[in-house]
Amino acid sequence: MSGPFQYIPPAEFFAPPAVGYAWSQPRETVYxxxxxxxxxxxxxxxxxxxxxxxxxxxAWPTAPHPxxxxxxxxxxxxxxxPFIPPTPTTPFAEVPWMRNDAPPVIxxxxxxxxxxxxxxxxxxxxxxxxxxxxxxxxxPMGYVPSIPPYSPTLQIHPWLNGExxxxxxxxxxxxxxxxxxxxxxxxxxxLGAHDIQQPAFWPAVSHSLRIVCDAIPHWPIDxxxxxxxxxxxxxxxxxxxxxxxxxxxKSISHADxxxxxxxxxxxxxxxxxxxxxxxxxxxxxxxxxxxxxxxxRKAGVKIVDFLGGRxxxxxxxxxxxxxxxxxxxx
Numbered sequence: 001m002s003g004p005f006q007y008i009p010p011a012e013f014f015a016p017p018a019v020g021y022a023w024s025q026p027r028e029t030v031y032x033x034x035x036x037x038x039x040x041x042x043x044x045x046x047x048x049x050x051x052x053x054x055x056x057x058x059a060w061p062t063a064p065h066p067x068x069x070x071x072x073x074x075x076x077x078x079x080x081x082p083f084i085p086p087t088p089t090t091p092f093a094e095v096p097w098m099r100n101d102a103p104p105v106i107x108x109x110x111x112x113x114x115x116x117x118x119x120x121x122x123x124x125x126x127x128x129x130x131x132x133x134x135x136x137x138x139x140p141m142g143y144v145p146s147i148p149p150y151s152p153t154l155q156i157h158p159w160l161n162g163e164x165x166x167x168x169x170x171x172x173x174x175x176x177x178x179x180x181x182x183x184x185x186x187x188x189x190x191l192g193a194h195d196i197q198q199p200a201f202w203p204a205v206s207h208s209l210r211i212v213c214d215a216i217p218h219w220p221i222d223x224x225x226x227x228x229x230x231x232x233x234x235x236x237x238x239x240x241x242x243x244x245x246x247x248x249x250k251s252i253s254h255a256d257x258x259x260x261x262x263x264x265x266x267x268x269x270x271x272x273x274x275x276x277x278x279x280x281x282x283x284x285x286x287x288x289x290x291x292x293x294x295x296x297r298k299a300g301v302k303i304v305d306f307l308g309g310r311x312x313x314x315x316x317x318x319x320x321x322x323x324x325x326x327x328x329x330x
Contacts, residue, residue, distance in 0.1 A: 104300020105257045107269040155202045162315025162327035172248045173275050173311035196238030204234030213326040221247045248304035272305040
């Protein structure tokens with residue numbers, strides 16, 4: 001790999017714990033810490049509502065340990081990569097999300113809970129995507145300047161570059177945040193802290209960034225710095241992936257649903273049904289006892305359901321107007 005982005009594995013490699021659907025998978029979405037990531041929305045109808053007692057009743061002791069525990073590893077320190085910014089130590093500003101107290105949108109044509117036993121719906125490829133209605137331009141929550149004018153010297157991290165084949169495997173439709181990289185032997189390895197802390201662009205882009213997906217241009221993704229540290233740190237790979245996932249799992253409003261035609265409602269409903277089935281299958285494979293309750297269905301339609309099944313993250317493309325485009329596919 002040429003250029004400033006060079007993947008150097010740590011000297012001591014421990015497979016990072018899988019975040020998502022695994023045999024000991026938590027039942028809430030876990031995101032890495034970043035000043036670009038505001039707090040999770042605790043409003044009703046979202047799939048990211050924390051649940052008490054997720055990881056059991058164990059907790060760290062309140063009293064200090066009687067003696068210092070010796071480190072379990074005495075090898076050399078990992079190599080220093082100049083493109084990985086240090087983890088901010090200052091507290092992050094509390095910038096709440098826009099709350100939506102309206103009930104979730106649940107298509108009426110769906111079968112009741114337990115529908116995984118119903119014969120599967122036809123493949124998405126048999127239904128050409130219906131054109132989405134024309135929405136007025138989205139009102140920004142704040143000023144989000146675009147990145148500088150197009151320059152051939154600006155490079156996108158290889159895992160995020162949509163112009164070439166990348167080794168990132170990331171399904172935006174999954175309820176949990178589970179990005180992986182593809183190893184040379186085609187094995188999927190969850191991204192660790194070393195991976196997500198690498199800068200997304202070179203030269204680094206900081207403060208804010210707007211990402212637009214052509215499939216849903218009326219719902220742009222804004223990556224905005226919320227911390228007190230100045231100057232703002234570079235936007236990292238983790239910032240891009242987390243904001244894209246959180247954005248796709250926001251609930252739509254009833255006004256958004258009412259603007260759809262009958263064909264568009266049917267298309268979004270099919271995508272929503274497939275996502276709920278996938279969520280139920282993964283929860284059943286993980287051994288969760290309440291998979292039949294189908295939490296994804298109760299949360300209602302999300303923005304990701306408007307992608308028509310094209311939920312695989314394929315990277316970013318720099319446009320000449322200074323914006324960044326999100327590429328998705330089936």
